[in-house]
Amino acid sequence: MSEGPLSSDKALLGGIAAGLAILGGCLMLSAAVMVCVSVALRKFADSAVPGDIELVQIATALSVFAFLPLCQWHRGNIMVDTFTTWLPESVQRGLDALWDIVYGLVMAIVAWRLLVGAGDTLRSNTVSMILGLPTGWAIGACAVMGIFLTFVAFATAARRMRSGV
Amino acid sequence: KSGFAQSPQVTLKFHHFLPPVSNAHSKLWVPWVNKVQTESGGRIKIDIFPSMQLGGTPPQLYDQARDGVADLVWTLPGNTPGRFPSIEVMELPFVAAKRGIPNAKATQELFDTGQFRDEFAETKIICAWSHDHGVIHTGKAITKMEDLKGLKLRSPTRLAGEALKALGANGIPMPLPQLPESLAQRVLDGAVIPWEVVPAVKVQELLKFHTEIAGSPTLYTASFVLAMNKAKYESLPDDLKKVIDANSGQVVAQMAGQMWDDQAKAVEEMVRKRGNTVASINQEEAARWKKATEPVIEAWVKAAKDKGIDGEKLLANARALVAKYEKA
Amino acid sequence: MSTLGVAGIAFVGMLALIAIRMPIALAMLATGSLGYIYLAGWGTFLNYMKSTPYYLFSNYTLSVIPLFILMGAFAERSGLARDLFAAARALIGHMRGGLAYAVIAACTVFGAICGSSVATTATFGRAALPELRRYNYDGGFATGTIAIGGVVDLMIPPSIILVVYAIVTEQNIAKLFQAALIPGLMAVSFYCIVIFLVVRFRPHLAPTQPKMDRPERVRSVIAVWPALLVILLVIGGIYSGIFTPTEAAAVGTVAMLAVGLLQRSLSFEDFKLSFLQTAETSAMIFAILLGAEVFDAFLALSQMPQKAAELVASSGLSPYGIMFALMIFYILLGAVMDELAMMLLTLPVFFPIVTALDFGMPPDEVGIWFGILMLTVVGIGLTAPPIGLNVFVVSSIAKDVPITRTYAGVLPYIGADIVRLTICVLFPSITLVLVRWLN
Numbered sequence: 001m002s003e004g005p006l007s008s009d010k011a012l013l014g015g016i017a018a019g020l021a022i023l024g025g026c027l028m029l030s031a032a033v034m035v036c037v038s039v040a041l042r043k044f045a046d047s048a049v050p051g052d053i054e055l056v057q058i059a060t061a062l063s064v065f066a067f068l069p070l071c072q073w074h075r076g077n078i079m080v081d082t083f084t085t086w087l088p089e090s091v092q093r094g095l096d097a098l099w100d101i102v103y104g105l106v107m108a109i110v111a112w113r114l115l116v117g118a119g120d121t122l123r124s125n126t127v128s129m130i131l132g133l134p135t136g137w138a139i140g141a142c143a144v145m146g147i148f149l150t151f152v153a154f155a156t157a158a159r160r161m162r163s164g165v
Numbered sequence: 166k167s168g169f170a171q172s173p174q175v176t177l178k179f180h181h182f183l184p185p186v187s188n189a190h191s192k193l194w195v196p197w198v199n200k201v202q203t204e205s206g207g208r209i210k211i212d213i214f215p216s217m218q219l220g221g222t223p224p225q226l227y228d229q230a231r232d233g234v235a236d237l238v239w240t241l242p243g244n245t246p247g248r249f250p251s252i253e254v255m256e257l258p259f260v261a262a263k264r265g266i267p268n269a270k271a272t273q274e275l276f277d278t279g280q281f282r283d284e285f286a287e288t289k290i291i292c293a294w295s296h297d298h299g300v301i302h303t304g305k306a307i308t309k310m311e312d313l314k315g316l317k318l319r320s321p322t323r324l325a326g327e328a329l330k331a332l333g334a335n336g337i338p339m340p341l342p343q344l345p346e347s348l349a350q351r352v353l354d355g356a357v358i359p360w361e362v363v364p365a366v367k368v369q370e371l372l373k374f375h376t377e378i379a380g381s382p383t384l385y386t387a388s389f390v391l392a393m394n395k396a397k398y399e400s401l402p403d404d405l406k407k408v409i410d411a412n413s414g415q416v417v418a419q420m421a422g423q424m425w426d427d428q429a430k431a432v433e434e435m436v437r438k439r440g441n442t443v444a445s446i447n448q449e450e451a452a453r454w455k456k457a458t459e460p461v462i463e464a465w466v467k468a469a470k471d472k473g474i475d476g477e478k479l480l481a482n483a484r485a486l487v488a489k490y491e492k493a
Numbered sequence: 494m495s496t497l498g499v500a501g502i503a504f505v506g507m508l509a510l511i512a513i514r515m516p517i518a519l520a521m522l523a524t525g526s527l528g529y530i531y532l533a534g535w536g537t538f539l540n541y542m543k544s545t546p547y548y549l550f551s552n553y554t555l556s557v558i559p560l561f562i563l564m565g566a567f568a569e570r571s572g573l574a575r576d577l578f579a580a581a582r583a584l585i586g587h588m589r590g591g592l593a594y595a596v597i598a599a600c601t602v603f604g605a606i607c608g609s610s611v612a613t614t615a616t617f618g619r620a621a622l623p624e625l626r627r628y629n630y631d632g633g634f635a636t637g638t639i640a641i642g643g644v645v646d647l648m649i650p651p652s653i654i655l656v657v658y659a660i661v662t663e664q665n666i667a668k669l670f671q672a673a674l675i676p677g678l679m680a681v682s683f684y685c686i687v688i689f690l691v692v693r694f695r696p697h698l699a700p701t702q703p704k705m706d707r708p709e710r711v712r713s714v715i716a717v718w719p720a721l722l723v724i725l726l727v728i729g730g731i732y733s734g735i736f737t738p739t740e741a742a743a744v745g746t747v748a749m750l751a752v753g754l755l756q757r758s759l760s761f762e763d764f765k766l767s768f769l770q771t772a773e774t775s776a777m778i779f780a781i782l783l784g785a786e787v788f789d790a791f792l793a794l795s796q797m798p799q800k801a802a803e804l805v806a807s808s809g810l811s812p813y814g815i816m817f818a819l820m821i822f823y824i825l826l827g828a829v830m831d832e833l834a835m836m837l838l839t840l841p842v843f844f845p846i847v848t849a850l851d852f853g854m855p856p857d858e859v860g861i862w863f864g865i866l867m868l869t870v871v872g873i874g875l876t877a878p879p880i881g882l883n884v885f886v887v888s889s890i891a892k893d894v895p896i897t898r899t900y901a902g903v904l905p906y907i908g909a910d911i912v913r914l915t916i917c918v919l920f921p922s923i924t925l926v927l928v929r930w931l932n
């Protein structure tokens with residue numbers, strides 16, 4: 001996990017990934033504030049924010065998909081390099097790039113399926129319990145961020161081969 | 166293990182959301198599966214995957230049956246609000262009977278007579294049913310409507326939530342596994358669930374008062390379906406289709422209704438033995454509640470109209486069927 | 494091929510892929526998917542994936558993971574970890590081994606507002622390690638103590654590992670948090686005993702430092718009131734029933750942010766960096782959760798868990814014998830594997846087995862007890878060679894200390910963990926007494 005000073009990459013994809021992650025963070029923080037308001041209303045006014053639980057659920061799913069590209073951009077998905085230190089540096093790079101491509105392909109499938117799932121969910125009129133928000137749109141938004149994640153994974157593969165990071 | 170004449174010809178994956186120790190799993194689905202397997206002479210084998218073992222979450226169950234991710238699923242149409250508006254008729258306040266069997270049979274007959282339109286057309290519905298009366302579980306005694314005012318109660322369905330709101334309480338929908346935590350922390354004042362599921366979420370340890378509604382119809386019920394993948398059903402040879410058919414519809418509704426009724430009795434007795442208070446609001450008070458929740462029904466009829474459903478007719482039919490099976 | 498054989502091959506294949514640098518989440522997702530496709534077909538797999546990632550992540554209880562991480566990030570960025578360490582140092586730093594005690598003490602308090610063990614290690618690696626090195630603490634002793642500080646955070650609720658355990662096994666989070674408290678404080682005292690013994694027999698590892706004067710000590714201690722306030726708010730809120738442990742994550746995050754803003758210790762840049770840090774750590778965890786979801790669905794299809802249960806049932810071992818065997822298995826597995834992945838991959842197999850065993854208590858108490866035992870073996874796995882995540886993290890910060898020295902430094906603490914684990918296995922009531930008393 002890269003917890004060090006986050007790189008000042010100026011690359012477009014990296015910038016979008018970071019922006020998306022910050023949006024996701026804001027969404028999560030707004031959800032937290034909303035929960036606080038709901039807790040306060042419950043304590044002092046015998047009411048609550050309508051649909052607070054389902055809002056937190058939607059926010060969590062959207063945030064996670066907003067977080068994933070940045071994690072991949074920094075190649076932050078946890079891996080084990082203990083057993084391959086004896087390999088030449090170029091082979092290690094090649095392996096990492098290969099896995100980035102595989103990750104990109106898997107995420108392409110995930111995004112494609114989510115897109116189909118979003119269509120299905122919209123067609124079946126599935127909505128959230130209290131607020132009646134159409135679930136399909138949230139799934140569709142996750143699919144779009146999944147497509148972006150695929151591009152990021154391919155870009156990191158190229159970057160790893162070219163410059164080693 | 167058993168002396169089946171033949172090795173299984175088809176293996177079906179049966180997926181549901183409750184753990185294997187639940188009443189529904191051990192007292193309804195295991196017997197049903199055994200019955201099907203035996204009557205097929207061992208040619209049908211059904212593997213039950215409880216606790217969402219095959220992946221996904223409860224709202225996805227129906228689609229899993231539609232898409233063949235599982236061959237059979239047990240689910241609540243209410244898990245995916247907006248998708249199955251017609252079956253909600255059974256969940257309206259003061260429509261369902263007190264006992265489970267009439268509710269189960271009425272729901273199945275509504276389905277059989279095509280009154281849920283084509284809402285379930287994407288799967289083969291083995292059975293559609295509803296459980297027995299829901300009970301209000303609280304930390305204090307409830308004798309009249311005013312006692313509900315401001316109480317935060319976990320509501321099981323969208324419509325039960327509306328009904329509780331009409332009665333002055335706050336209906337808060339919440340996944341069932343969340344319930345014990347919320348009750349223990351006193352974030353909720355109570356829950357509205359049938360007796361059958363009470364031990365599974367340990368409500369009797371956290372709440373001491375259990376309020377039923379005198380007579381029938383009762384405050385609410387929730388509906389279920391057992392759905393099968395359509396292509397899988399069609400792919401069965403005719404004689405095996407017959408085995409499934411013979412274990413569908415009113416046969417299952419009877420088994421399900423019986424299970425909920427038996428458990429209601431057993432759990433109520435257990436709860437009384439612990440020293441908890443089981444009480445009933447009287448007929449007059451129930452009439453007041455019924456009147457107070459009428460706007461919920463009116464709103465539902467109106468919303469149904471926008472979806473092209475003749476809500477009034479559906480409601481009248483539902484009530485008539487509940488009454489018919491209650492007498493039977 | 495038997496379905497059991499498929500499960501075996503998938504496990505071996507997954508470990509092999511991890512050994513050749515494939516990210517753990519991807520290895521789980523890829524082998525799980527292939528296994529699923531082999532057993533159920535490509536079309537079924539595609540349908541299964543249509544909405545699974547969305548519904549998996551839109552889980553109410555899982556929302557606490559990014560929030561606990563964000564709360565920890567706000568705390569770190571606003572200098573709270575540094576202040577905590579300074580206060581502990583002011584109080585006990587002058588004793589022999591005092592700075593090491595101070596790390597454990599500060600991590601205990603910080604543990605009550607941070608849910609991520611690795612984040613705590615990284616935080617104190619930055620906040621405390623330079624001080625320890627400045628006073629000529631031995632490199633391995635210093636880094637080892639900081640790595641174990643992360644385990645303290647793990648054992649003190651809230652803890653993300655425990656949240657995930659609660660979700661996967663459908664156990665009550667509030668009860669798990671209660672149950673973790675006594676074993677957590679036990680861990681703290683055992684680590685202090687280790688420090689006491691180490692500095693007694695090898696005093697050159699931890700030179701003493703001068704005692705601070707009284708005003709300075711008072712000032713340092715007063716500086717940590719915000720942390721104590723947030724902790725009081727969160728714990729008080731849970732116990733007085735104002736909010737649930739799930740909501741506590743939201744309240745704590747907002748309170749921590751408020752403290753940071755009011756104290757003006759949290760700049761806009763800090764705020765942004767907190768988000769970025771939270772995004773990366775959360776994404777890493779959720780990617781593993783997705784991999785495990787698919788792998789577990791495949792395992793269920795293979796019916797391997799049921800077969801394993803039958804095997805264990807026919808083994809003739811006593812329940813406690815099985816538990817000890819499991820713990821040894823987990824320590825070995827944890828040494829070479831990521832702990833979150835280890836837990837997610839094995840719980841569907843072992844949890845039903847364990848809760849079906851007769852330990853003379855109800856299954857949900859067994860479930861809670863087993864959760865705390867899991868937490869302990871996860872702690873060992875996070876620090877034990879060859880693959881201990883906390884050790885990696887502290888090594889990446891302390892470039893001048895060879896990783897072998899750090900492993901040597903954590904070894905005595907791991908010894909204490911094994912003693913603690915043995916005690917907790919033999920006496921379940923240590924874990925359960927608080928839960929029984931509070932409920």
Ligand code: NA
Binds near residue numbers: 604607646649650
């Ligand atoms: Na913690």
Ligand code: NA
Binds near residue numbers: 828831880881882
């Ligand atoms: Na490890």
